[in-house]
Amino acid sequence: MTATPQTPAQPLQDDAPVVSVVMGSDSDWPVMSAAAEALRELDVPVEVGVVSAHRMPHEMVEFGARAHERGIRVIVAGAGGAAHLPGMLAAVTPLPVIGVPVKLKSLDGMDSLLSIVQMPAGVPVATVSIDGARNAGLLAARILASADTAEGDRLRAALA
Numbered sequence: 453m454t455a456t457p458q459t460p461a462q463p464l465q466d467d468a469p470v471v472s473v474v475m476g477s478d479s480d481w482p483v484m485s486a487a488a489e490a491l492r493e494l495d496v497p498v499e500v501g502v503v504s505a506h507r508m509p510h511e512m513v514e515f516g517a518r519a520h521e522r523g524i525r526v527i528v529a530g531a532g533g534a535a536h537l538p539g540m541l542a543a544v545t546p547l548p549v550i551g552v553p554v555k556l557k558s559l560d561g562m563d564s565l566l567s568i569v570q571m572p573a574g575v576p577v578a579t580v581s582i583d584g585a586r587n588a589g590l591l592a593a594r595i596l597a598s599a600d601t602a603e604g605d606r607l608r609a610a611l612a
Contacts, residue, residue: 469524
């Protein structure tokens with residue numbers, strides 16, 4: 453998976469995606485690709501894309517508000533710097549959002565981490581470590597594994 457993600461989110465396989473891995477910029481892909489790869493290793497249908505909270509706010513709101521209608525069950529959102537994407541998506545979707553703080557050259561990712569982890573009451577974002585995209589993908593799989601379905605059974609066995 454070396455291709456840079458495109459806008460809007462695109463499936464990485466033929467099955468309908470159930471997890472969306474999005475980022476604020478295609479420059480976040482070297483970090484965020486680890487989330488998509490972890491999900492693909494577990495045969496979880498995933499889509500990837502760029503949805504910027506700052507450069508395309510209307511599209512970002514539309515994406516978050518309609519993700520569940522497209523069958524998405526978990527959103528993994530990565531961003532650096534001000535890192536508003538995970539929180540903004542959490543504000544407009546009923547789905548669980550996992551935030552990945554992406555390390556930039558300044559502040560070693562602490563700005564991203566604090567932007568994502570310090571959300572107001574009522575806007576939950578599960579947050580992993582700085583550049584912790586692989587753990588975000590694994591957490592998304594564990595959320596899916598909590599379902600009392602054949603898919604949940606399969607994922608619980610794979611994650612055990």
